[in-house]
Every structure is written in C-alpha cells, then in structure tokens.
Amino acid sequence: MPLRIGPCEPWPFDPVCCNLPDGVDEDVIDRQRVVATFILWALSGRRVGPSCPYTVRPCRRACLDASPLTVNWQTAGPWIPYLGRDGAWRNASVCGCKSDCSCGELCEVRLEAPVHDVLAVEIDGVTLPQNAYRVDSAGLLVRTDGGCWPDCQDMAAPCGAPNTFCVTYRIGLPLDEAAITAFSTMVCHLVKDCSGGCGCNVASNKNLSRLSRQGVDLEFADPTLIYSEMRTGIPAVDLWLNAVNPYRQTSPSRVFSPDFKRPRLQIWP
Structure with missing residues (x-):
C-alpha cells in the first residue's frame, strides 16, 4: 500500500495578482x-x-542485509565477519554501518522519500528533540545525538507504549x-x-x-x-x-528491493 494518499491542507495562497471581484466570500x-x-x-x-502526516514503525537495516554473504546475525552475536572491498576480513556490528563515507558507525533508518519534514520521533513513548536527528537524501533518518535507533520493537503494542519506535512525518517536494x-x-x-x-x-x-x-x-x-x-x-x-511534470507522470516513480525493509504503517483501526 502506498503511503501517500493526498494533501490534508491547502497550499499557500497569494492573491496579489488575482483581481478577484469585490465581495467574494x-x-x-x-x-x-x-x-x-x-x-x-x-x-x-x-x-x-x-x-498528510504519517506515523510509521521503521525497521532497522543491518550492515549485511545486501551482502552476498548470508549470515544470520541472531546466531552469530553482535559482531559478524565480512569481506571488505580491499580484501581484508572485518567484523560488522548489527547496530550501525561503517562505510567509505563515514569514519564511524552511522545509525540510520530509511523512510519513504521524498521526506518533506519530520514532525515527531518517539522511542518508548518519549519524543526526541529535533536536534537529535536529521534527514539525509534519500529518506535516511540519521541519529546525531550519539544514540542509536532500536534494533527491534514490539509491533503489537501501540505507539507510545514501552518498546516501540514511531516516526511521524510528511512526504512531498x-x-x-x-x-x-x-x-x-x-x-x-x-x-x-x-x-x-x-x-x-x-x-x-x-x-x-x-x-x-x-x-x-x-x-x-x-x-x-x-x-x-x-x-x-x-x-x-x-x-x-x-x-x-514534463512527461505527465500520474504517480511518483518507485524502486522496490527485497534488501530494504519498508516502514510499517497501521491502516486499521
């Protein structure tokens, strides 16, 4: 199910060049x-x-989700050996990913893009301050306060309950x-x-x-x-x-990959 269903509020209106008739209600x-x-x-x-604002339950993506080496981190512990691009074996942590761009582990989750703004991030019912995270393209919610996003959560519990992780945000350019x-x-x-x-x-x-x-x-x-x-x-x-929209597209282009877990969205009740 696509996350976007339409705007909830009208766009800003500038009547300067409108020349509306007098007495318009x-x-x-x-x-x-x-x-x-x-x-x-x-x-x-x-x-x-x-x-419209959406509240989703993000899923963390481990370092080896897209790796050709299929290792079950639940049985391997918090560290998983992997073969780097330089041919050297290293240990990967399931709590963050170290890449060519980041010197250290970067804690991030992927949201449906393009992200217009993030309204709230709640962990265990506690709302994080806005300076505790940022949004990178395309749709990456990055933790910046030294903490990390939960590895898992209780999907049966409602948002705001213990052991939950919920993000409320809006989509759109x-x-x-x-x-x-x-x-x-x-x-x-x-x-x-x-x-x-x-x-x-x-x-x-x-x-x-x-x-x-x-x-x-x-x-x-x-x-x-x-x-x-x-x-x-x-x-x-x-x-x-x-x-x-020069090519008259009726909906945004989307790319699906089995390696990326899409955020869960509750649709009923």
Missing part, C-alpha cells in the same frame, strides 16, 4: 483552495507539496515560488467561475470549441483534449506543470 476562496490543491497535486505527479504562483492563479480562476466572474474568458465548465456570430468565427481549444493531456488550459498553471 472567504468561504468560497477557502473551498477553491482545497480543490486547486488536490488538482495540482495530482497533475504534478502526486509529488509536490506536503502530504517543497513548494517554491513558482508552485505558489501557479496555485494562486488556479484558485483565482476557480473563484471567478464560481462567483459569476469570467475565468480565461470562458467558464471552465463549458466545453465550447467554436463560436460563430454576425460573420465572426471564433475557435477555441477543445477543453477535453487539454484535460486528457493533464493540463488546465491556464497558461501560468500549464507552464509550471510542464516544468515539474
């Missing part, structure tokens, strides 16, 4: 912000903006100025249609492609074709969509 704006957030989140490949501008333009378009204004000279709910009147013929782009191409017909919005 704030409830109408708030409602269209929610609509525009979901539309642009979906059209951008479901990757941009913070998702950060919203930059271009994203906020495109989103604000989309909100203005929807609000004008809803309040009797004119969005892009043609209301967005009319499939008008050709108009002939008094000897004048006007042709418009077919809205159904625009929508089928995962575009909106609003220039400022489509420019942003072309930049962030």
